[in-house]
Amino acid sequence: MLVVTTACNLDCAYCYEGGGNGQGEMMDLDTALRALDLVAASNQPFHVQLTGGEPLLAGELVFRILEYIRNNNLPATTAIQTNGVLLDHQTARRLHSFGTAVGVSVDGLPAIQEQLRGQGAATWKALAMLDSERVPFSVTTVLSSRNTRDLSTLGMALHSMPAASAIGLDLLVQKGSAAAKIGVQPPDAVTIRSGVTRLLATLDVLNAQRSRPLILRERQTVLKALGRDEARPYCQACTGSSLAVTPRGELYPCTQTLGDARFHLGTLDHPRLSGTALPDGRLPKREECAGCGLQGRCPGDCPSRLHYNGADGAGLVCALYRTICDYCLYKGEIPS
Structure with missing residues (x-):
């Protein structure tokens, strides 16, 4: 997981990194390439997740990384997780040309997205653009008390986009902004049962009409x-085969542990990889x-x-x- 920047153009209500304000650190190309070389030294296939912050704030670095992987025939698959606001037709085509999987963080229809993350209209415009370019994309949804009841409407909206391939559900992480418990709370078990059951039933009906579910x-x-x-x-972090790299070259088992001294694994210059496995x-x-x-x-x-x-x-x-x-x-x- 390459955290190419800690800057973000949104300020999600529950950001486990503490919230975005447009400020943050940018990874330089040398740090990114040293991280890739460290992992590639195993001569085993690996996966590269480009993340942030908002990784497209470091868009040119993202493509320099993808070019390096391709030009050096590294045995790597690639993916990017974005809020979509900065996506445009050219960026979508370039990502697709590298075979990079695109994941977009979407918590609901534009009004809900606006409440929880901001710029809801821009994110949904990006989804429509990806669909028009026939670039497959998945959606990751953070479950909270504000959106879990409405998961079925998200499913219905994505059904209209043939390029939409998958929905993933994440529970709130009680760290950063979410730990402050201001404004947004986790859903309760009853809400999860009702909201997820309706989503499952909705997808079953809609998938009968789709060529790809x-x-x-x-x-x-x-x-x-x-x-x-x-x-x-x-997951891979449980087996010691996952590594998150910050813009400064600091190492952690995964992005959710960034900045937590209890999980610090050293730096690219002085890695301590013997303790990479989480429970x-x-x-x-x-x-x-x-x-x-x-x-x-x-x-x-x-x-x-x-x-x-x-x-x-x-x-x-x-x-x-x-x-x-x-x-x-x-x-x-x-x-x-």
């Missing part, structure tokens, strides 16, 4: 877990686990999110997975 990422996660005999680590992300056992179809094989959660959110956060993750699991089993979606 609009995938809910967490549904795929649950179905994979149902097909296993035991739980597995939640496995398994949820603590709860009474609600009894009778759950995922018992013993639960996907778990992002370990850094569990760290910052504590027991209450684990309960909300449980509600999310249990809702999807119950729905899939009711629909007969049991992996062979």
Whole structure:
């Protein structure tokens, strides 16, 4: 994960980096290339996530990085996570030409996006532009008390865009702006169950009319877990194979731990990679686990999110997975 800039052009209500104000540090090309060379030295395939802040504030650096990967035949796939405000036709085409997956942070229709992130109209204009350019994109939605009830309307709006490929749901991280608990709160378990169930049902109806389904990422996660005999680590950070690099070349296991001295892994000049692994992300056992179809094989959660959110956060993750699991089993979606 290359944090190409800590600057952001929005000021999301729950930013775990503390909120944006247009100011921040920019990564230089030398730092980015040293990070790539460090990972490429393993001679193993790897994935590069370009992130921020808002990475398109460092747009030319983004493309210099992509050119370096291509010109040196590095065995890397690439993706960018953006709020979309700075996307234009040329940028979209260039990203597509590099085979870079595009993810856009969208919490709801323009009015909700405006409340939670700002510049809602600009973000939705960017989605329409990506669709017109036939550039596939996914959407990541942060669940809060303000938008979880309306997830089905987000699904309906994205259905009208054939280039929309997937929706991913993230729970609030109680760090930075969200830790201050000002204005925006996590949804409760009842709201998660109702909002996610309506989203699942809506996608089932709409996908019957699409040549390519609009995938809910967490549904795929649950179905994979149902097909296993035991739980597995939640993500690469749980196995020590994930690394986030700041503009200054500081190292952390993932972007959600940036700036936290407890997770600092040194610098590109003096890395301390022996302690890169976070906990496995398994949820603590709860009474609600009894009778759950995922018992013993639960996907778990992002370990850094569990760290910052504590027991209450684990309960909300449980509600999310249990809702999807119950729905899939009711629909007969049991992996062979």
